[in-house]
Amino acid sequence: MNNRRRRIYEGKAKVLYEGPEPGTLIQHFKDDATAFNAQKHERFEGKGVLNNRISEYIFSRLNEIGVPTHFIRRLNMREQLIREVEIIPLEVVVRNVVAGSLGTRLGLEEGMQLPRSIIEFYYKADKLNDPMVTEEHITAFGWAAPQEIDEMMALALRINDFLSGLFLGIGIRLVDFKVEFGRIYDPDGQVRIVLADEISPDCCRLWDIETKDRLDKDRFRRDMGGLLEAYSEVARRLGILVDNPAPKPSGPVLVQSK
Known part of the structure; x- marks a missing residue:
């Protein structure tokens, strides 16, 4: 197909x-x-x-x-x-807890709660290892307008509030996450900023609140297995995976959407 x-x-x-x-x-x-x-x-x-x-x-x-x-x-x-x-060539990272490159760059202890959520921008360029950039870079090179930056930041914080509560309710701490945004051009000529790409354990750091176990891609990055x-x-x-006491080798059993 x-x-x-x-x-x-x-x-x-x-x-x-x-x-x-x-x-x-x-x-x-x-x-x-x-x-x-x-x-x-x-x-x-x-x-x-x-x-x-x-x-x-x-x-x-x-x-x-x-x-x-x-x-x-x-x-x-x-x-x-x-x-x-139209994808905006930026990764927008929201951090609630010190982890990953933030701790390395600033010499902070992993797991420390940040005084407030921090938003960082990274330029999407694999050959350059997605370098961190400032709002000055973004506007100077025309990747996004000042109003679009404000809108992305506001949406990122709304998403952070929602996800933090969602995961807290199931015993998971939202440490940080990465999102991407894009532009949609309406027939009337209006441009809208919308969330694009995905949100999954691939682009979030998720720690079990009680055990501190990693439930995200850090298990792969750090050779932790599982x-x-x-x-x-x-x-x-x-609530989207059916518990199965005898799982089959073919993989997880998933609930069909209604």
């Missing part, structure tokens, strides 16, 4: 295909896991299925509370129908 569709773009974890209608795309989730700008790369059977379902759940909830996203609906176990957007088990646990707590 994939061979008959026009491929628009392929990234490290997803493939975008031409959608069934103008202005739409099909987003396919791969089983690939990468780290350190793809210097580390493995495949985990079923990872794409889990990320598709987790991202679908989160994006659907965000749509319900009025956060504009590119998500339309899930098509199957690995694919979503999304709106075609990546699929961690992702499955997040899906189970969100």
